[in-house]
Amino acid sequence: MNIHSKIYQQELRQFFPPDTPLAFCLNQLRRLKIEFLNLGNIIICPKQKCIFIFQTKYLNRIEDYKATCSELDSSRKLS
Secondary structure, X not given: OOHHHHOOHHHHHHHXXXXXXXXXXXXXXXXXXXXXXXXXXXEEEOOOOEEEEEEOOEEEEEEXXXXXXXXXXXXXXXX
């Protein structure tokens, strides 16, 4: 296993503060050899179990899977 895949969410938040440009985030993820899926305004890092959320090409926040999944579940129950 690559040593860079063990970077956790807290460390990612230090590497990527709010308002970081999208292009910089993509380049840093590549440089750190972190696997990711770029969906435009959302980047998913499966091994770190987090989601980068961008607004107008700048980082808005980083969320973990559990918080995002539980929010989705609760919104489905309300519907």
